[in-house]
Amino acid sequence: MIVLAAALLHDIGNQVHRRMHPLFSAVLATPILTRLLPKVYEHPEIAAEIRGFILHAIYSHEADTPCLTTEASIVCIADGCDMFKGRGRLPFDLGNVNIHTVSALSIRDVKVERGERRPVRIRVEMDNSAGIFQVQELLRRKVDSGVLRDKVEIVAVAMPPGAATDQRIVSRLIYEEGVFKPF
Template identity: 55%
Template sequence: MAGVATGKGYELEMPSNYMSLKDAAEAAITQLVEPYPKTKKLWGLLNGDAEMNADWDMSNYIAVSKLNFNDHGETHAKIVAASGLRMLRLLLDNGVTASIMKDKAGTEDDAFLIVMAAGLLHDIGNQVHRENHHISGVYLAIPLLNRLLPEVYDDPEAMYEVRGHILHCIYSHEFEVPDLTVEAALVGIADGTDMTKGRGRIAFDKGNVNIHTVSALSIDRVDIQQGTEVPVEIHIYMNNSAGVFQIQETLGKKISPGPLQDYVQAVAIASPDEPLADLRIVHKLVINGHRLEAKK
């Protein structure tokens, strides 16, 4: 049951198809960080850390159980981290350099570490409140990073500079805040790619029926792949044209404007071809006072 307190904190029962994405994200992160010793070590530290787990649990408790929003916990964080790392790999393979590398302030390993850590941490401010969560997230991330980064970096100055990059990514992952680095743009765009139907199922089932939840339920799959005209193509497969709202209002605003608007392209694909009519998500809507309810 969503929001039930257990011995391990507040846990949420996520849809099985969305939980399978968490397993896939963990496998992808593990594979992508394998060549990078610092990133690999921090991944191991964060993935098993009690404070990190509590941050994810409490972020979901506030966002989902109290506000009836979509998932903002562990599953979402790991999907964002995996997507950001995939896109970073594609950019580097196509000659697009991360900011910390371009400025000769760090290595490829540092760039991967920044994107991974920021992806995992970007939404932890939701445990304070959804409002200004990108600001709360910065303050919550500082003590955690101060505790774990010294286990990865021998040079304190280099460590604190990397920490600064991570904090910028967390602060600017909302589309209203301009991304000033490639790494920040990657985290913001990756945040927008987590739009598959499982993410919105809990909020919808709890009665939060609006264009955001309906649109999220219209997205069957999101794939990140090598582009034909740009280095990164994000393919979004929809079963219902309502998914266009999710793409335009969530993902589109995180791509443009920004440092990567010329290197990342989103492609929306409606399927299946038959039947020609959209698959129905909502069969009947009833306005009950100030509440919009879906009825069978």
């Protein structure tokens, strides 16, 4: 219940603003959880405790806030795995060309598997080496921010393995009106 509810509500605060959205998400989720959890948990004390764990998982899903529980760590890591190619397509097509959009477009697939050195492996397949930014600066930080850091290995693979070149995402850019644009 904790992971499910936190996963569903962790980004609800984006309706207020991207900046500080974990805080806004926790605030907006509180009345929803207060209304729904008593329908699942008969004892008010248990519902209140579960609500606290859910709110912690929501609030700590960004890498700059430590995840203190296994459930919060799962939500944070799962959020970090949400870096597929499609997430960067619209901003890129609208002219927002930067390392964030280019690296997001570089991610072919993310797979959660049984690990070889640790119990869990997150395998990130990249069409372009720029995807390493997503792995190093986003996913790694989310894994490191929680209690599961010693249980997860991250493997990033440029596809196809062994190829000498990457798929090109950007050929030419022009800087005008304060932004880089493909042309």
